[in-house]
Amino acid sequence: MHSKEEISHDEYQKTADWLMSQTKHRPQVAIICGSGLGMLADTLKCQDSFAYSDIPGFPQSTVQGHAGRLVFGELKGKTCVCMQGRFHMYEGHSLCKTTFPVRVFKLLGVDTLIVTNAAGSLADGLQPGDIMVIKDHVNFPGMGGLNPLTGPNDDKFGPRFPAMSGCYDKGLRCVAMEVAKQLGVANIMQEGVYAMVGGPNFESIAEARLLHRLGVDAVGKTTHTHTLTPFLHVYETTSVTHVVKSYEDSESVNHDGVLEVGRLRSHTVQQLVTELISRMEINNNTTTDNVA
Ligand SMILES: O=P(O)(O)O[C@H]1O[C@H](CO)[C@@H](O)[C@H]1O
Ligand SMILES: Nc1nc2[nH]cnc2c(=O)[nH]1
Numbered sequence: 638m639h640s641k642e643e644i645s646h647d648e649y650q651k652t653a654d655w656l657m658s659q660t661k662h663r664p665q666v667a668i669i670c671g672s673g674l675g676m677l678a679d680t681l682k683c684q685d686s687f688a689y690s691d692i693p694g695f696p697q698s699t700v701q702g703h704a705g706r707l708v709f710g711e712l713k714g715k716t717c718v719c720m721q722g723r724f725h726m727y728e729g730h731s732l733c734k735t736t737f738p739v740r741v742f743k744l745l746g747v748d749t750l751i752v753t754n755a756a757g758s759l760a761d762g763l764q765p766g767d768i769m770v771i772k773d774h775v776n777f778p779g780m781g782g783l784n785p786l787t788g789p790n791d792d793k794f795g796p797r798f799p800a801m802s803g804c805y806d807k808g809l810r811c812v813a814m815e816v817a818k819q820l821g822v823a824n825i826m827q828e829g830v831y832a833m834v835g836g837p838n839f840e841s842i843a844e845a846r847l848l849h850r851l852g853v854d855a856v857g858k859t860t861h862t863h864t865l866t867p868f869l870h871v872y873e874t875t876s877v878t879h880v881v882k883s884y885e886d887s888e889s890v891n892h893d894g895v896l897e898v899g900r901l902r903s904h905t906v907q908q909l910v911t912e913l914i915s916r917m918e919i920n921n922n923t924t925t926d927n928v929a
Pocket of ligand 1: 671672700723725753754755756857858859891895
């Protein structure tokens with residue numbers, strides 16, 4: 638059981654102030670890259686990048702495929718900040734540490750969050766290599782009381798009892814499906830329900846079957862915790878990997894396989910996110926002058 642760690646508003650502010658003193662970029666879109674999907678950050682123009690280890694208050698990434706770098710830059714004329722590497726509960730981070738960057742992004746002026754992840758397919762129609770746009774989630778740790786929002790509520794970041802019914806922005810999801818058609822990848826893309834489990838082990842066959850029966854389409858060990866920050870428009874996409882659901886299946890799932898699918902789909906995910914950002918109507922505070 639993880640102990641509840643409280644992070645004060647001042648601590649988030651301190652990190653945001655430090656970042657604003659180091660870069661002139663003022664992002665309105667934040668992108669969190671999932672396993673094997675970090676190369677999205679490389680496409681940002683006029684980059685300022687920071688190792689997590691250099692950013693005051695930032696947790697550290699320990700998982701292979703999560704580089705541990707925060708990259709600011711321009712994508713299709715919009716100012717973005719991109720996390721190359723996220724934090725998972727199974728690494729030993731408290732849940733409020735896993736979501737620490739999202740609150741910092743809010744203080745930087747971000748209002749749209751794009752999240753990518755790798756997750757195992759449970760729905761019969763979802764094949765490894767497909768892309769799933771998340772329309773809803775099941776927060777298993779949260780249902781058991783492990784939630785980054787427990788503890789005293791900071792109203793500046795959202796209400797005490799946030800609704801979850803509309804947390805994955807419908808408008809962004811519609812645009813994403815249109816973009817998929819335009820890119821000719823609609824055949825590998827569909828909407829579905831993501832469930833977060835604690836990990837780090839992959840689920841047993843019985844667990845996979847249980848999740849499937851409960852209406853879960855894909856399972857992973859992160860992601861939705863970021864969407865529990867109700868002030869942001871959120872769009873999430875999953876790069877789908879293999880799940881073992883049968884005792885006759887001789888294949889087993891492993892992290893190298895997860896990274897491989899991520900790499901296989903990274904170009905498509907990159908195109909989708911880039912086109913989605915290009916179509917977003919946001920007032921841009923762009924400034925491209927880098928701080929020396
Ligand atoms: O959710 P992301 O970070 O994409 O990673 C997924 O891939 C890892 C397992 O291979 C787990 O961390 C799982 O959650
Ligand atoms: N089965 C399974 N596959 C994954 N691929 C990425 N994450 C996961 C996970 O948690 N479970």
